[in-house]
Amino acid sequence: MTESTIPSQVKSPKIAIIGNPNVGKSTIFNQLTGLNQKIGNYPGVTVDKRTGSMVYHGSNYEIIDLPGTYSLYPNSEDEIIAHRVLNQLSEEEKPDFVLMVIDSCQLSRGLFLATQLIDLGLNMALVLNMADIATRKNIAIKTFEIFKALGVPILSTDARGEKGLDQIRELIHQQNFSKKSSFITIEEVVPGNILNEVKEKFEFSNSYQAYQMLRFGEKDKTISLENRSWIKAKLEETNFNLEKAQLEETKIRYRIITSIVEKAVVKTPDVKKESGIDKILLHPVFGYVIFGGILLVIFQAIFAWASVPMDLIDGFFAELAGSVSSLLPEGPLSSLITEGIIPGIGGVVIFIPQIAMLFGFLAILEDTGYMSRVVFLMDRWMRPFGLHGKSIVPLVSGVACAIPGVMAARNIGNWKEKIITIMVTPLMSCSARLPVYVILIGLVVPNELVFGFVNLQALTLLGLYLLGVIGVLFTALLLKNILKTEEKSFLMVELPTYRAPRWLDVLMTMYNKSKTFVFEAGKVILAISVILWVLASYGPPERMDSIRAESEVKLAQATPEEIPEIENETSSLLLENSFIGIMGRAIEPVIRPLGYDWKIGIALIASFAAREVFVSTIATIYSIGADTEDELTIRQKLNQQINPITGDKVYNKATAFSLMVFYAFAMQCMSTLAVVYRETKGWKWPLIQTVYMTALAYLSALLVYQILS
């Protein structure tokens, strides 16, 4: 077709894949690139930049998977990216060719975007995907009619069935893309003289590109302030109504498309109806029951399956730390590596099974078309709290782990709804709170039945989960009334035809999400864990040295049976006198009204790393030794702790409940903090969140303790 526009073969050609949501764009991307994928970031936004390379007949091609969009008019962060790349505004991501994927059953909607691309003067080709479904729906497409009208190469594929993939590869290899002058004449809706001024100013050759700049340039933060004010001035000067022009453009475009589609599509009336499944899955009662059932199965699976790899990871890093410490000479470097860095990395890796599995399940639900049904069912119940139907996914994920939950909030287009979702998700009762709850419930709640069949301990646990939900709703309501936004909330979502999931895509999602977490949030987590390690293992040197010296004297005189006890006592003393210990003592006046002593204070600070660290810290403080597996020992020890002043038990009912409530609300998880930092692109929200959650935890725990004691 047209000559190649590639500069001499220094770089491999860049091909951008674009299309409406749910057209199988990512399937094509995954098939073309396989495992040669990279996930990066576009500057300033949280949109994943998916690129990959394809090697075909010895040549290398760079493929970019752009976020799905219905048009070049951006509504969300995702669409801004598509807008920017296709308008060739970002030098770095400028594509050489564009592959536009269209759902064969949604021809006119796909052509809407396709013809906009033609107007931009892009070198492109069309892929009519999902040919199989079209056939099943008795839709026949005369591709030649479309080619006649558009003048760009067209392929027909079924990416799920892997049909036509080789044709795509061949098309890319032959660089069989082409460029048309224009589809509509934009000068019909925007005066040519304004467009010419924009073209001159920005050195554009294309009128439609000039129009896009005029329409959206003012809002694009990547464009220089000077240029933005120039656009603003130009619009004011000419007093031109852009919104009206955009509507006009849409009408003209669709009018021409409709005439093309009428010629190109032959549809035999469909007799069978597909709404049967929706009658059940969207039923006002059963719809919710089934959703609840699916959630139950997913969580069962995550708790049952994730614990195996998590234990393996835990064991592996413990062993690694052990063997490294035996290899290295004893000293600060060895303990930095074995007690700071290795457990820090372990603390990142340990989350991978949960993240991967949760995203695996989410991808299956998404891919089958069920997820948008859930959004449809839940939207009405989320909205009164300032949340969106899509918020249900992060919230539900939060029951397993807030990290994938916060990561999943990305799909919410509206800024305010996204921020509220991210802020409240960590209040859902995650699996890391469970060990803390179990120990404390076992300590103060009797294992007996109420009403003859309900276990009181189980009831308490259920109550704590409900408390999390109440925290979520309360906080969401609060934020709904505080945060202000000009953006209008809306729900326009396609309920796709039910299909079997594409396993390759599911696996790629699991892999990519885990990778993103490890490399993006991992840095922050590692840094915080090293800081916490320094605070817990160092203290004023004189005191620490004298404790060590005393312990050596004692050890020298001790019988072999006494040695473990002395060692446990020593580590307890060292922790008490470390910086964390000093901090724990310092905050005692503040936490005393909650019923806590300074030892609990130490555990609170140390478990900022992760909630479950509470258990092991408590074990060290009370000289139980490293074997924290034994809950009974910990419980017995805790039960024996007596307050030296009052002579009462330290872990009485009031203190234990106050602690449980504290852990229900407090932001005791640096990994969540790191992910919120990543997803909101800054420290503002994670800091507000930490302060808010700590305050909420403090006040609630205070209330509980004062009532119960």
Added chain:
Amino acid sequence: MIVTADSIPVTRAAIIKEILDSPLKINLMELGFLPGKTITLHHSAPMGGPMAFKLDETILALRKTEASLIEVQLL
């Protein structure tokens, strides 16, 4: 009186007459809600929740407030 899409009974079809002016007009139009098209109410979520319309070969869910921007004529 104007009849809008939020008042279509389930499984009833209607022809779109006009998309009423609002900031969401363009969003509705680019999804394919265009004057002259036929829509059918596929499903309605309980308690005033979203409504799912069949438009050509797709099912699109809108909130009631968005459906009320679509002026229709019942068939």
